Amino acid sequence: MISRRDAFCTLGAAGAVATLPATIGTAAAGPVAPTGGTPGYRRGFDNQRVADLGDGRFLNPLMAGDHPDPTILKDGRDYYMTFSTFDSYPGLVIWHSRDLVNWTPRTAALTTNIGAVWAPELTKHKGRYYLYIPTKNPTTSWVIWADHIDGPWSEPIDLKLPDHIDPGHAVGEDGSRWLFLSGGDRIRLSDDGLKTVGKVEHVYDPWRYPDTWDVEGFSPEGPKVTRRGDWFYLVTAVGGTAGPPTGHMVIAARSRSIHGPWEHHPGNPIVRTTSLGEKWWSRGHATLIEGPDGSWWSVYHGYENGYWTLGRQALLDPVEWTPDGWFRMTGGDLSQPIAKPKGGQAVRHGQALSDDFAKLALGTKWNFFRPTPQDRARVRVDRGALLLDGKGKAPSDGAPLLLIAGDTGYRFECDVEIAPGGTAGLILFYDDKLYCGLGFDEKRFVTHQYGIERGRPANPHGARMRMRVTNDRHIVSFHTSGDDGRTWNRFDRGMEVSGYHHNVRGGFLMLRPGLYSAGSGTARFRDFRFTAL
Numbered sequence: 001m002i003s004r005r006d007a008f009c010t011l012g013a014a015g016a017v018a019t020l021p022a023t024i025g026t027a028a029a030g031p032v033a034p035t036g037g038t039p040g041y042r043r044g045f046d047n048q049r050v051a052d053l054g055d056g057r058f059l060n061p062l063m064a065g066d067h068p069d070p071t072i073l074k075d076g077r078d079y080y081m082t083f084s085t086f087d088s089y090p091g092l093v094i095w096h097s098r099d100l101v102n103w104t105p106r107t108a109a110l111t112t113n114i115g116a117v118w119a120p121e122l123t124k125h126k127g128r129y130y131l132y133i134p135t136k137n138p139t140t141s142w143v144i145w146a147d148h149i150d151g152p153w154s155e156p157i158d159l160k161l162p163d164h165i166d167p168g169h170a171v172g173e174d175g176s177r178w179l180f181l182s183g184g185d186r187i188r189l190s191d192d193g194l195k196t197v198g199k200v201e202h203v204y205d206p207w208r209y210p211d212t213w214d215v216e217g218f219s220p221e222g223p224k225v226t227r228r229g230d231w232f233y234l235v236t237a238v239g240g241t242a243g244p245p246t247g248h249m250v251i252a253a254r255s256r257s258i259h260g261p262w263e264h265h266p267g268n269p270i271v272r273t274t275s276l277g278e279k280w281w282s283r284g285h286a287t288l289i290e291g292p293d294g295s296w297w298s299v300y301h302g303y304e305n306g307y308w309t310l311g312r313q314a315l316l317d318p319v320e321w322t323p324d325g326w327f328r329m330t331g332g333d334l335s336q337p338i339a340k341p342k343g344g345q346a347v348r349h350g351q352a353l354s355d356d357f358a359k360l361a362l363g364t365k366w367n368f369f370r371p372t373p374q375d376r377a378r379v380r381v382d383r384g385a386l387l388l389d390g391k392g393k394a395p396s397d398g399a400p401l402l403l404i405a406g407d408t409g410y411r412f413e414c415d416v417e418i419a420p421g422g423t424a425g426l427i428l429f430y431d432d433k434l435y436c437g438l439g440f441d442e443k444r445f446v447t448h449q450y451g452i453e454r455g456r457p458a459n460p461h462g463a464r465m466r467m468r469v470t471n472d473r474h475i476v477s478f479h480t481s482g483d484d485g486r487t488w489n490r491f492d493r494g495m496e497v498s499g500y501h502h503n504v505r506g507g508f509l510m511l512r513p514g515l516y517s518a519g520s521g522t523a524r525f526r527d528f529r530f531t532a533l
Contacts, residue, residue, distance in 0.1 A: 052349060059338075063314035063406070070299045070301060075099075084118050091109075100340075109146070129147070131143065209308075226288040232254060235251070235298075236253075246465055250286040279304065297341065298318075309474065318338060352530075362379065385526045389520050398516050418442065445458075461481075466485045
């Protein structure tokens with residue numbers, strides 16, 4: 001597989017037969033009992049796992065599911081964080097916390113489609129918030145700004161940086177503003193932070209790992225600069241983002257000036273997966289952050305062992321400063337509970353993915369995949385129903401609506417009604433070339449697998465039915481009901497989806513549950529229910 005930096009620079013089934021009762025196994029609402037020595041999670045909205053164990057400890061992931069390339073800002077007592085959102089729009093959801101462990105969504109900062117968003121940078125300077133946003137297609141970096149974290153956020157301004165990704169904002173000892181970039185480069189910013197000054201310059205040669213290590217490629221990226229005391233600390237990712245689980249890693253350097261020279265951390269790499277038996281693979285892209293009690297922490301991402309399909313999940317690692325002015329991570333492989341930072345105040349973590357469609361949670365919950373400017377007008381809510389106008393012939397060309405689900409097993413169901421000439425259904429979607437699911441028109445089902453149509457058995461329910469998708473640790477089954485969920489028919493097409501991920505398809509995405517509407521007319525979705533298993 002190619003690295004993120006290289007990618008930037010090179011720019012038929014039988015009918016249903018079984019009838020089942022309405023309730024098919026209800027997941028427990030409390031903590032899951034430990035198995036095999038692994039601690040259990042507490043459960044939150046829709047039985048989703050949450051990091052906070054409720055006893056003064058937390059268990060990674062900090063943010064379950066696809067929350068890659070975390071950028072985090074401390075703003076007084078508040079913390080704000082956002083992540084790469086790639087082709088999902090509205091994008092760049094701003095999450096809020098006061099204890100570093102529990103997070104709630106606030107708003108989606110990016111509504112104009114400027115391309116696939118990779119590794120943004122959230123910062124605040126002289127009372128104003130900025131988001132520096134690298135994109136692919138086109139390859140450049142942008143900036144948006146706001147005077148309040150909840151917006152309104154400005155329209156994107158193109159900074160015209162076609163050869164770099166991962167801008168990291170820094171302010172020098174002389175007050176100068178900079179973007180540190182992939183490859184050990186940087187460029188100066190204007191005082192207002194809205195344009196670049198001069199040319200890109202190379203300022204740092206990252207530490208290099210032994211050539212015997214299994215990595216994806218050197219790929220220095222994700223530079224994050226933190227000033228503490230008399231030192232500037234530059235934290236970088238090398239080794240490639242995916243590929244071999246031992247590849248992605250965190251390295252560090254320091255300087256007494258923003259202008260260098262940069263001294264390598266004597267303990268590099270300071271984070272790296274070294275064994276295929278570890279719970280978290282490909283750990284990297286770290287930022288240092290001060291906790292509410294003055295302790296220090298690092299937020300970065302990693303893949304969960306065996307679940308590349310969930311994308312890169314956000315992780316929290318405690319940091320210890322050493323007498324020589326360096327730091328080290330102390331969380332080990334992050335498989336065990338860790339004491340929470342003290343002094344903060346918990347908000348309720350996460351959000352319900354179930355939706356009664358009383359309002360349209362577009363951006364904070366639902367996102368379009370690779371929409372055009374016209375797609376926003378396709379969706380609306382009306383009297384407890386989500387109305388989605390048909391587009392294209394299939395999920396591949398129809399800009400479906402998707403969620404981020406962070407559990408290894410879950411099910412979701414919805415009442416779906418189509419208009420004449422329409423097709424709609426429920427899907428598990430990686431991208432427009434790789435997805436699966438079940439849809440229907442007035443006479444026939446349509447089965448999707450591997451991103452292609454696989455069969456069209458007869459539809460006994462007509463233009464309206466209740467549908468259910470279960471993804472239980474990559475084993476997928478479908479059920480349909482013609483009597484509003486009182487009885488269910490198991491659809492005669494099962495699937496296994498463990499290969500629906502980046503190391504097969506590329507793109508750095510995750511397998512996401514969602515809704516699609518194709519053909520003519522408008523589909524109505526009612527009473528969407530999500531349950532983690």
